[in-house]
Amino acid sequence: MRNVLLVDDEPLIVKGMQSIIDWNANHLQIADTACNGVEALAKLDGLAVDLVITDIMMPQMTGLELIREVKVRSPLTKFIILSGYEEFNYVREGITLGVENYLLKPVNIDELEATIKHMQHDWETEEVRQIQMDLSWRILRTNILQRWANATIDAKEFRERAQLLEIPLTKSSYCAAALRIVAEHGHGMEDPQFYRPIIAEQCETIGRQHVPDGCEIICFPDQEGDIIVLFASTGREGEEWQYQALCGMKQWIASDTGACVWSVKGQPEQSSLGFPQSCKQVKLWLQNHLLGDSETFIVASDNGSKPAQTDEKWEPAMDQFHKLLRDGKSLEVDRFIDDFFDVQAEHGHMARTPCFNSAIQLMLAAKNLEKTPDYGGVFGPLSRIDTLSGLKRLVKRVVHQTLDTYHATEKDYSPHVMAVLDFVKNYYQEELSLKTLSQKLDLHPNYLGQLFQQEAGTSFSDYVNQYRIERATHLLLYSDKKTAEVATEVGYWDTSYFYRQFKKYAGVSPTELRSMYMKK
Incomplete structure (x- = not known):
């Protein structure tokens, strides 16, 4: 609701203006009235007003003089001039001062409401502009603060921007x-x-x-x-x-x-x-x-940012865990995971690297039971985990997904599909295609592809890529070979293509994988 001040030396005019239209319906309210310009200025000292409707000819101070004074104090205030007769000089000066309209008494209701609607549109436009300016200011300030926090902004540029964005630079701490x-x-x-x-x-x-x-x-x-x-x-x-x-x-x-x-x-x-x-x-x-x-x-401190080194081993009892997996004892698997991480949590806030190492070991132990392991659900979510409870949930989810399929009835493959699987296992480093394999098996490539999709549940190309990424994962985690060497060893001659395929199937890049799992 916006405030209106009515100024006129005729009480009947003031009273009439208060009831001439439904001010509330126009999102306005009569905040106060004054009988001349001097009284109006006195009331404006303690009153925020959006619109002043004033007579021109008044004792002590004319309406035009009032407008000049108010504009100095409140440049955004709008004005409507009232007059008992039409006078071109007043109209011209009012236009110069930027009034919204010049209305003759008795005031035409339709013209008054039309003027108010026009002002409402101006106010709305100004509000949007102010919001946009404020948003732009905040976006700029956030950008500068981020660069300051990361020490990636030039000192001179920062001092200039800090002054503009009200960032304090002269404090003692x-x-x-x-x-x-x-x-x-x-x-x-x-x-x-x-x-x-x-x-x-x-x-x-x-x-x-x-x-x-x-x-x-x-x-x-x-x-x-x-x-x-x-x-x-x-x-x-x-x-x-x-x-x-x-x-x-x-x-x-x-x-x-x-x-x-x-x-x-x-x-x-x-x-x-x-x-x-x-x-x-x-x-x-x-x-x-x-x-x-x-x-x-x-x-935090410089010394406390890195977790303290302990002599305790973070290695889980993998022999026991492998046996639980093979036996399919889901409840005991969950208990094993909880007990291992809860013991480590007794030392306080846990170091991320040994926790992630242990979690990866447990998840890979489960994934190794699968014929075509998909590592996307293992490594991708790790980068988004901040809590121990979140890490335990991830490990349990991955392990249970394996158990749900591993202990199901073993599926028998046809001799042709079994031959394809064995060929991929033995020659995954080489260039593989259905066309080449179909010639060896004396089958049409389309038929062999359909048969493989039906029995293996995935396309031949996806199976080959998943198998290669599985082998690459082990090399990245358990060897010191460079990424390019790993790519060549598993059948990718183009390193950039290897990066894309690895990210697609594992959910993270080779570099990100190695940063998650720090070898001891």
């Missing part, structure tokens, strides 16, 4: 924190990337409730989807207000999204130049750890 939102608890929360800027904006609003005088707080999403929090302070206030701010943000996010939220806080740095280092501490901690099942605060 700068500290970064990250809020990681993890939706792995079965509530089905959708988390599109565009939602993160909205969360960051609300977090900043909540955080400002705890900011002492002389301090500032800024929140923005980074490229991994974490909410980065910048604390800039004079260094005399302590850190309690920062923890209170983070607590308020965590509570709001959890309530709004239904997800779990973890907070990692870096060490304070003595100038804005140190903020990227504080960010790096936080991101390294998240990169090197799996989060537990309870929300908490963590304080």
Whole structure:
């Protein structure tokens, strides 16, 4: 609802204007009235007005003089002029001042409503423009903040942009924190990337409730989807207000999204130049750890970003696990997985690499029972896992998928299909085609392809690629051979084509696979 001020030295005119139309229906309300320009200016000191409807000829101050004064104070206010007679000079000067219309008394209702509708359109257009400007400003600020946090922006460019975007550079202490939102608890929360800027904006609003005088707080999403929090302070206030701010943000996010939220806080740095280092501490901690099942605060440091090395072995008892798989004891398999990871979790926040190594070992042990293992469900999801519980669920899902098929009735293949399977197993390094094999088997290529699809449940080309990727996976995990050597050894002479096929069937690139599984 927008505010209207009526100004006229004739009380009957003022009263009549209040009832001439349904102001509420036009999304307007009469906020106040005045009998002359001086009184109107006095009331405008404490009143936000969107529209002034004023007479021209009034004692002490004319309507045109009033308009000039108001425009200085409130450039966006709109005006409608009223007059008891038509005077060209007044009309001309009103146009110069940018009034919306010049209405003769008695006021024509249709003309007044038409003028108001025109103004409504202008207001709506201005609101959209302001929203777009605000959105553009926020997008620009987020981009600059991300580059600052990653130390990928030139110092001179950053100083210029920081001044424009109101980023503080003269405080005595700068500290970064990250809020990681993890939706792995079965509530089905959708988390599109565009939602993160909205969360960051609300977090900043909540955080400002705890900011002492002389301090500032800024929140923005980074490229991994974490909410980065910048604390800039004079260094005399302590850190309690920062923890209170983070607590308020965590509570709001959890309530709004239904997800779990973890907070990692870096060490304070003595100038804005140190903020990227504080960010790096936080991101390294998240990169090197799996989060537990309870929300908490963590304080990261240069020494604490990497998990402490322990002498304990992370290797699961694979002989026992293989036997459970062969026996098909699903409940005991689940218990084995839970017990192994729960024992490791007793040491606190778990190091990501040994956890992933053990998980990959367990999943590959199951996949090796399959005739044509598909690794897409093994490695692809690993990059999206942040919690120990999420890792356990992935391992169980992969293992159960294998058990469901492995212990089903063994399928008998026809001699022709069995010959094709054996040929792929023995000669997968070479160039293979149905045309070549069909000649060896004295069959038409189309018939052999249909027979293979029917019995194996996949096309010949897919089977060959899956088998080659299976062999490549073992070489990547358990040898030091270069990726190009691995590609050649499994039958891919074009390394770029090997990369594409590997990503298609395994869900990750060869490089990403090796980074997930760090050999001891």
